[in-house]
Amino acid sequence: MDPLHALTLADVLREHARSWPERVATVDGERRITYRELQDRTCRLAHALAAVGVGPGDRMLWCGQNSARVLELLLAAAKLGAALCPANWRLSADELAFVIEDLEPAVTVWQEEEVGDAVRTARDATGAPGRWIAHDAPDEYEPFLAQGDPDDDFGDRDPAESVLFVYTSAWSGQPAAAMLSHTAVVTQGLVFGRAADIGPESVYLNSGPLFHLATAMQTFATFVAAGANVFTRRVDAEELCRLIDAERCTGAFLVGPTIKQILAVNADGRFDLKSLRTPAGKPAWTEMITVDTSPMARNPAGYGQTEVMGLLTTNLTAEPTVGTNGRALPGVQIRIVDPDDRDVPDGETGEIVARGATVMNGYWNRPDETARRLRGGWHHTNDLGRREVDGSISFIGPKARLIKSATENIYPAEVEATLASHPAVAECAVIGTPDRQWTQSVKAIVVLRDGETVTEAELVAHVRERIASYKKPRTVAFVDRLPRVGFAVDYDTLDEQFGGGGYPGGPGVGAR
């Protein structure tokens, strides 16, 4: 490593403690912590963690709701060369047990309130590996932290080390943790901070889940910019209003239903939400907030995934684009490739691959999948996209299985999207059936909208008119509903029912 040019998350905190000693870094309930205090507390915490055996390469697990301690633990991990994984607190005990066994955490910081039952069940099922600290038990987290020395800071670490683990299911069936480096977190902070106008005056309300980068990317960008992060355990519209008003929050993670609730709660305008910058909405909402004019808000679009530290593409100008998902963020490269990793021509569908500082180091404990996804020095997103004539990107859908027609590659997601654009189609799935002459041929399974009718020939024509002819279904089966596993279409069952098979690369290749 090269300390002269290094910048870890711990280094970012060190400079903030020097540059912004009295600036509020985190607000969590009654607890307000400045950047100087955050530096002291994470020094203490890192010493306490080191004393129970946490060292370079170790993992720590967070099993709780939103809390400033997630950031604190991440920064302590950064000082130690360890990593933090914030787990989804909505996981079942079984799912959590899988995570604990997969991650083998040296320390698990968990929460009694709301999630204690699942955590205790999972802990008992896995034999409670490592040290367990209940962060909401008054005699556990704070006394533990208080042991360490705040003035004895730790030495340099390599910013290429993994510091943040985030589980993602975008993999063959089983969740896997994407390992993200200091450089990934810091660079995304700088780049996303630019796109979203996040600066030292930003106050971000952490109202979305911290185990998902849609929220956490903004948390870290606010931290990198020396702004303030306000944490709320979970979404409650009135509490969000109170916090936005009291802390003058400039940003928050809000989904449509929450905005509806806020509109109801604040119909009388008793909370002043004018500090909040969001996209315009209904007139009542637009009047209540300040319309966001940051570069990426002027023409909202984007594509990303956990493995690239969140956002990979967006629009930084207001001008219209051909593609639906913007262009590569500064700092990353994107190509669209065929299954042999050759660039496909502009306008043709292929897999989106990327490289740059924000790309993960790999999946924890999944060497084969890591090698497959990062082959040739490019991260393979398992997602399909198209480079349009103006250079912008359209995200097509998950790659899932590939269908082979002679030498041509057919991506079911692309054919499905084309079929779904027919007004009579409610939903559909596309499989490949073995074909002696063409290797495979395309079969569509279609659910029609209530009261609509359409023939097989009409649907085939609809597709042929819109994408390359070899991608059109040879046959169409009409069904009442598609078989599903959870939310996902169950392609294995469709293959069984409709004679699918003969996919290139053998079973499981290319499947999510």
Add this chain to the structure above:
Amino acid sequence: MDPLHALTLADVLREHARSWPERVATVDGERRITYRELQDRTCRLAHALAAVGVGPGDRMLWCGQNSARVLELLLAAAKLGAALCPANWRLSADELAFVIEDLEPAVTVWQEEEVGDAVRTARDATGAPGRWIAHDAPDEYEPFLAQGDPDDDFGDRDPAESVLFVYTSAWSGQPAAAMLSHTAVVTQGLVFGRAADIGPESVYLNSGPLFHLATAMQTFATFVAAGANVFTRRVDAEELCRLIDAERCTGAFLVGPTIKQILAVNADGRFDLKSLRTPAGKPAWTEMITVDTSPMARNPAGYGQTEVMGLLTTNLTAEPTVGTNGRALPGVQIRIVDPDDRDVPDGETGEIVARGATVMNGYWNRPDETARRLRGGWHHTNDLGRREVDGSISFIGPKARLIKSATENIYPAEVEATLASHPAVAECAVIGTPDRQWTQSVKAIVVLRDGETVTEAELVAHVRERIASYKKPRTVAFVDRLPRVGFAVDYDTLDEQFGGGGYPGGPGVGAR
């Protein structure tokens, strides 16, 4: 190196060619070049340069005025693993000969117009090492470039490699070239681009010297953001007006006298300069342009140097600061240290040291000075500063020589700045004289303003009231003028005339 996470200047260009194929990258006279064309041209150029022997680690020299070819050559160097040094075109033939002998360029691209005489004299004096190409001779640069293959791109390079060399005199007497990496250029592009609101819609008028980072930092930030760079050979107020109007330039490098000329040239408003964002000025200027509202324009301040890729500190908020020079830019760390590299307490003066992605790799051909300046993994700026109580930084002045009074360090620049704040003092210099009891004592040499008088005792009291007592001069000598070498005060002559000596660390240590 790690291709998955790498981003060289060549990679930035590759992605721009994919994402913004039809976007104008450079405008230079009649020649407008899109990002796709720039990718083709730099591929060609890199092949042509490789064919005359330019390879990894080689240097190329630019001896001309502003031109889009500076960016083109830098990007070709980036593909080859070589570096480009844009020389100061105002150098004398002797100074240029020094640069040629120091740099040993594999290729020198030079300009006949205006600078041809000096270049030819220097070339002949140095035996014309390497290949020489006159960029303004119709049968040289363009036919040379045209030989290469635009479709055969080069392989991955390590972004930690030096790609840009910039000579700086901030070193013991002799100029030295600071070696700046791809990462330094790209990171400063992202960070400065954020501070100055540079995006894909930015159009930067390169009207300042490209051999100085004050201009070049903005050039590269505009390139990194996929904006357009407009080049003008040298400053001509009417031509600048024409270009701003015609190209809708959003930024330009303008000094006070140029603004005065523009106000005169455009008094009748025949050029529309409203696209240009600059700080507010006289009412006539403020009406002519658009007032810059970028983060760093709201409370202008800054400190930097060539060795850190330009800017190191600025204000990103409008709020007042105690320090005069803002805070560390995101991505760098700053400390204020004593001569033994220990942190001095806040509020005390010491040397500004920095680390981060924008710090140079070292000085070309100066291993000893490089080791001294980069010792302990921190770049020593040779500049004095102070960390104020709110964490902001005040730049005090060049470190120059250190005076030792018992165990205390006294920086002449700090004492000189305090003396100069007295209304009777026109200019002054401070030296150390040997002192048996205290190692050294402080002596001030002062030039008074015309018609002003002041006594030694009054000046000593003026200093004692403002900074630590041990820093005050023991004696003051009044002179008519200070001896100088060029612009710089000649401290060696002052030492001789006024009995200076006994400096810690031996001769030359700490001198600029």
